[in-house]
Amino acid sequence: MDVRDIQRLLSAAGLYKGAIDGDAGPLTMAAVAVILGRQDAVPWKAWPKTRQLIAAGQAVLLLLGHEPGRIDGLIGHNTLEALTDWASGAIRAAVERILQPAHAVSDTQGAYPRQDTVATFYGAAGGPDCTAGVVTLPVPFRIAWDLGQAVSSFRCHKLVADPLTRIFRQAVAHYGVTEFERLKLNVFGGCYNYRKMRGGSSLSMHAWGIAVDLDPERNQLRWGRDRAAFAAAAYAPFWNIVEAAGATSLGRACNKDWMHFQFARL
Numbered sequence: 001m002d003v004r005d006i007q008r009l010l011s012a013a014g015l016y017k018g019a020i021d022g023d024a025g026p027l028t029m030a031a032v033a034v035i036l037g038r039q040d041a042v043p044w045k046a047w048p049k050t051r052q053l054i055a056a057g058q059a060v061l062l063l064l065g066h067e068p069g070r071i072d073g074l075i076g077h078n079t080l081e082a083l084t085d086w087a088s089g090a091i092r093a094a095v096e097r098i099l100q101p102a103h104a105v106s107d108t109q110g111a112y113p114r115q116d117t118v119a120t121f122y123g124a125a126g127g128p129d130c131t132a133g134v135v136t137l138p139v140p141f142r143i144a145w146d147l148g149q150a151v152s153s154f155r156c157h158k159l160v161a162d163p164l165t166r167i168f169r170q171a172v173a174h175y176g177v178t179e180f181e182r183l184k185l186n187v188f189g190g191c192y193n194y195r196k197m198r199g200g201s202s203l204s205m206h207a208w209g210i211a212v213d214l215d216p217e218r219n220q221l222r223w224g225r226d227r228a229a230f231a232a233a234a235y236a237p238f239w240n241i242v243e244a245a246g247a248t249s250l251g252r253a254c255n256k257d258w259m260h261f262q263f264a265r266l
């Protein structure tokens with residue numbers, strides 16, 4: 001439990017409105033004093049700041065219906081479990097909150113360029129930036145064309161490594177590992193690839209390392225929602241996560257190429 005977690009907890013309890021910046025300044029400590037002030041039996045005033053912070057986190061977890069154990073400012077098994085429990089619930093709530101009409105453009109999508117102006121934003125296709133990002137995966141993925149081979153990371157454009165990492169972490173937190181794998185969201189069909197768009201003459205978004213394909217076998221290029229596996233309702237939370245991170249799903253936007261999402265608007 002670091003200071004950011006505690007700030008998130010205090011903010012979830014409505015006690016803190018400052019930045020989630022990991023800096024336990026006066027605003028954070030004022031919120032800590034409010035929540036601990038409600039704990040009559042806890043001698044928190046005698047504790048050092050770091051222990052007060054943890055105790056405040058425990059008090060919020062208790063308030064939000066989790067079970068952190070005693071409010072003692074010491075991190076044990078119960079506290080960590082309550083924190084994980086709360087964090088996965090928070091991700092679930094965020095995913096449900098952002099349920100939106102298919103292919104509505106969210107604010108985060110506005111942070112990425114339109115497909116016809118990607119070179120201005122990302123630089124030259126095939127340039128060094130296009131493979132300078134590393135996405136560390138939360139669970140091993142399988143290579144679509146060689147399912148016996150597992151990967152724990154892949155390369156992408158340096159500007160999309162963070163949102164991609166977040167997408168897969170949030171998706172695994174939402175579904176759980178077993179369901180994530182059952183849905184074949186771990187079947188990796190590639191990211192960076194210097195090539196033309198299939199059936200076209202302009203370059204594919206893969207040539208910038210800003211597109212990802214998943215489970216191509218069951219989501220073939222021309223298949224619509226009547227055939228594509230990823231058009232099923234079970235995948236809606238995944239696409240919500242993808243869109244909330246600013247990426248665009250071709251399946252949701254155009255009802256084709258359901259394997260593919262990209263950090264460029266259409």
Ligand SMILES: [Zn+2]
Binds near residue numbers: 206211259260261
């Ligand atoms: Zn693709």
